[in-house]
Amino acid sequence: MNKNKIASVFLTLVILLSTILSPQLIGAANAAENDQDLVETIEKQTVEEQNDELSEADVLMDNIGDNDANNVGNITQVPEETEPETDETKVFHLEDLVTNETQVINESEEDEDSFVENDSQLQSNSAPLEAGLETESEDDIQPLVDDGNDLGSGIFKDVRVEINGEPINEGTVTEVEITDGLQLQVTFEWALDDDVDLQAGNWAELQLPGSLSGVSSSTSGPLLDGDGENVGTYEITSDGKLKVVFNDELTEKTERDGKVGLLLKFDVSKFEDDVNQKLEFGEEINKEFGFKVKPTGELYDIKKTGKVDAEINSKYIDWTLDVNTKLEALVDGSIEDIIPAGLVLDSSSVEVYELAVGSEGKLTPGILVSKPVSTDGGILKVDLGATDKAYRIKFRTNIEGELNGAYTNTATLKDNGTEKATSSATIEGLSKGSLIEKEGWRNDQDKDQIIWRIYVNKAEETLNNVKVLDSLPEELTVESIEYWKSDAWGNYVEWQGKATKFPIELGDISGAYVIVVTTNIDYAKFTEYTKELEFVNEAILEVDGSEKDRDDAKVTVERGTLLEKSGKETTSYGDSKISWTLNVNKAKHHIDNAVVTDTIGAGLELIEDSIVVKNVTKNTTLAATDYTFAKTGNGFTIALGNITDEFV
Known part of the structure; x- marks a missing residue:
C-alpha cells in the first residue's frame, strides 16, 4: 500500500517536469539553428570585405608611379571606403575567440624565445668584460655622444674613498706612503629623480679634486645601474672631470641609480709643496678627505736664522724661527727666546705663520695666525699649544749702543714645559763706517x-x-x-x-x-x-x-833722472854713424846754470849740424840762440841756463 502510493507521487513529478522543460529545449534548438546561419553570413561578409580591400590596394598601387614605388613607407594615410552602418549585431563563437587568443600567445612565446636567445648572447658577450678578460679591452669602449641636455652635477649624491681596500673616513687625516702599488679607489653614487625626463644622450659631469691626476684603470667604461644594467658610459676627461652619458635604458623607468668606481692616483707634485692634501668634493657631495705623507729632507724641531739690514752701519737684525718641521705631535708646544745684550726686541714685529712642509722638505710660509705672545723682560715667548703643524716665527731686534762685531741669539722649543730642542744663530762681520x-x-x-x-x-x-x-x-x-x-x-x-x-x-x-x-x-x-x-x-x-x-x-x-844717455848705430852702406840722445832733467828739478858736457870717444867725429835741442815739457825745439854750444878738445858743451823743464 505504501509502495503504490510512493510510485504514484514519483510519476506525477515526472509529468510536471516534462511539461515545464519542453518549451525551453525547443527554443534552444531554434536558437542554435539561427546562430549557425548568422555565422555563415558573417564569414561570407568577411571574405567579401577582404576581397574589396585587396581590390582597393591594387588600385592604389596602380596609381603610384615607378618613382613613388620606393616611397610607399612615406604614405601617412590610405583612403578607406566607409562601410554602411547596420543594426545587425556581430556574434563571435567561443571557438573563434579561443583560436585567436591561442595565436597571440604563440606569437608572444615565439618573440620571448627570440628575446631570451638574444639576451643570452648579450650576457655571453659581456661576461668576459665583467670578468676582466682580455677578449675585449675596456680601452675599446667608446663613450656615448653627449648630444642631449646637461643633467647637472647634482645627480652625483655621494662618494666613498678607499686605499688598498681600506675605507677612509670623511673629515679625518690619513697618513699614507705614496708607492707604485698604492691603489686609491673612489666610488661615486649617482641617482636620477623620478621627475627627470631622461633622454638618450643626456649627460652630467663632476670635477675631480686637484690632488688627483690620471687614472690607473681605464679612462672610460660602461655605466651600470643598481641592477647591473648597462645604462650608458663613463669617462675621465682630459681636464680632470668624471663624465657620464646615458643611453635609452632608463628613459621610461623610476628608481634610477647606480655607482661609478674608479682607480685613481695622487698627483705627487702637489705633495712637494705640502704633505697635507685634501680631496674636496664640491657642494653636490660636500665631503672632504685629508691625507698626509711623511716628509723627508733636512727637517728640524727648531732652526734659527738671522739677517742684518746692512753689514756696515747695521741698525737691526731680522730673526726667523722654523718650528716643528718634522710635523710631530706637540702636547703643549712653546717657544722661548732670550734677547742678548746690545739688542732690543721690537714687540710689534712678532709674527707667526703656519708653515707648509713639502714631501722633500720644501718649506712654504702659509697664513698669518694668532698665537699668544709675551715680550716681558727681554724674553720672547710664543705659545703654540697642542699641534702637529709647523710654524715660522719672525721678529726684529734693533741694535742699541755701540755696534758689536757679532751677535748670537738662542731659541728653545719646549713641549709641556720640558725642553725639546734649541737652536742658535750668530750674525758677525758687522762694522761701523768712519766719520x-x-x-x-x-x-x-x-x-x-x-x-x-x-x-x-x-x-x-x-x-x-x-x-x-x-x-x-x-x-x-x-x-x-x-x-x-x-x-x-x-x-x-x-x-x-x-x-x-x-x-x-x-x-x-x-x-x-x-x-x-x-x-x-x-x-x-x-x-x-x-x-x-x-x-x-x-x-x-x-x-x-x-x-x-x-x-x-x-x-x-x-822721480825721474837728471841725466840719461843712449845711442844707436845708424850705419848705411859705406857710411858708418852713431846717433846719440841725451835726456836732461826728467825729474824736472830746479837747476841753476845747467850745463851739459859730452865727451866724444876715440875714433868718433862730431857732426855739429846734427845737434838738435828740444824742450820736452813744452814740446818745442830750441833755436841756436836759446842755448850756448861750445866745442871742446874731445867733445862739446851745451849751456841751458836755469831750468825746471825736461830737455832732450
Whole structure:
C-alpha cells in the first residue's frame, strides 16, 4: 500500500517536469539553428570585405608611379571606403575567440624565445668584460655622444674613498706612503629623480679634486645601474672631470641609480709643496678627505736664522724661527727666546705663520695666525699649544749702543714645559763706517799729479754744521775739487758740485759724502834732488765748530833722472854713424846754470849740424840762440841756463 502510493507521487513529478522543460529545449534548438546561419553570413561578409580591400590596394598601387614605388613607407594615410552602418549585431563563437587568443600567445612565446636567445648572447658577450678578460679591452669602449641636455652635477649624491681596500673616513687625516702599488679607489653614487625626463644622450659631469691626476684603470667604461644594467658610459676627461652619458635604458623607468668606481692616483707634485692634501668634493657631495705623507729632507724641531739690514752701519737684525718641521705631535708646544745684550726686541714685529712642509722638505710660509705672545723682560715667548703643524716665527731686534762685531741669539722649543730642542744663530762681520777717511795716489794719466779722496760720514750719523778742512803740502797746488753724495761703502750716488778751495761746507747731513781733490806737484819747491818724494795730506772733520775726527794719507812719488844717455848705430852702406840722445832733467828739478858736457870717444867725429835741442815739457825745439854750444878738445858743451823743464 505504501509502495503504490510512493510510485504514484514519483510519476506525477515526472509529468510536471516534462511539461515545464519542453518549451525551453525547443527554443534552444531554434536558437542554435539561427546562430549557425548568422555565422555563415558573417564569414561570407568577411571574405567579401577582404576581397574589396585587396581590390582597393591594387588600385592604389596602380596609381603610384615607378618613382613613388620606393616611397610607399612615406604614405601617412590610405583612403578607406566607409562601410554602411547596420543594426545587425556581430556574434563571435567561443571557438573563434579561443583560436585567436591561442595565436597571440604563440606569437608572444615565439618573440620571448627570440628575446631570451638574444639576451643570452648579450650576457655571453659581456661576461668576459665583467670578468676582466682580455677578449675585449675596456680601452675599446667608446663613450656615448653627449648630444642631449646637461643633467647637472647634482645627480652625483655621494662618494666613498678607499686605499688598498681600506675605507677612509670623511673629515679625518690619513697618513699614507705614496708607492707604485698604492691603489686609491673612489666610488661615486649617482641617482636620477623620478621627475627627470631622461633622454638618450643626456649627460652630467663632476670635477675631480686637484690632488688627483690620471687614472690607473681605464679612462672610460660602461655605466651600470643598481641592477647591473648597462645604462650608458663613463669617462675621465682630459681636464680632470668624471663624465657620464646615458643611453635609452632608463628613459621610461623610476628608481634610477647606480655607482661609478674608479682607480685613481695622487698627483705627487702637489705633495712637494705640502704633505697635507685634501680631496674636496664640491657642494653636490660636500665631503672632504685629508691625507698626509711623511716628509723627508733636512727637517728640524727648531732652526734659527738671522739677517742684518746692512753689514756696515747695521741698525737691526731680522730673526726667523722654523718650528716643528718634522710635523710631530706637540702636547703643549712653546717657544722661548732670550734677547742678548746690545739688542732690543721690537714687540710689534712678532709674527707667526703656519708653515707648509713639502714631501722633500720644501718649506712654504702659509697664513698669518694668532698665537699668544709675551715680550716681558727681554724674553720672547710664543705659545703654540697642542699641534702637529709647523710654524715660522719672525721678529726684529734693533741694535742699541755701540755696534758689536757679532751677535748670537738662542731659541728653545719646549713641549709641556720640558725642553725639546734649541737652536742658535750668530750674525758677525758687522762694522761701523768712519766719520772721515782719506786716501791718495799718483795719477796714471799725468805723473805730475796726485789725486786725493776724502770720505765723509760713512757712519751715516746725523751731523750738524759740517765742514771739511784740508791742509795740503806746500809742494802741491790744487787743480780741482769735486764732491758727491755716496753710500756707506763710498760708492758715488749723486754729484753735488765743485769747490775752489778748503774748507768745504756741507751743512747738516745724515748721509755720506765723497770729496775728490786733484793736485799738481810743484817740483820747483824742492831744493835738493832726491830719487823719491813723499807727500802727506791730512783732512779734518769739523761739526758744530769743533773737530769731530781727522785722517791723513801718504803718497810716495818716484822721480825721474837728471841725466840719461843712449845711442844707436845708424850705419848705411859705406857710411858708418852713431846717433846719440841725451835726456836732461826728467825729474824736472830746479837747476841753476845747467850745463851739459859730452865727451866724444876715440875714433868718433862730431857732426855739429846734427845737434838738435828740444824742450820736452813744452814740446818745442830750441833755436841756436836759446842755448850756448861750445866745442871742446874731445867733445862739446851745451849751456841751458836755469831750468825746471825736461830737455832732450
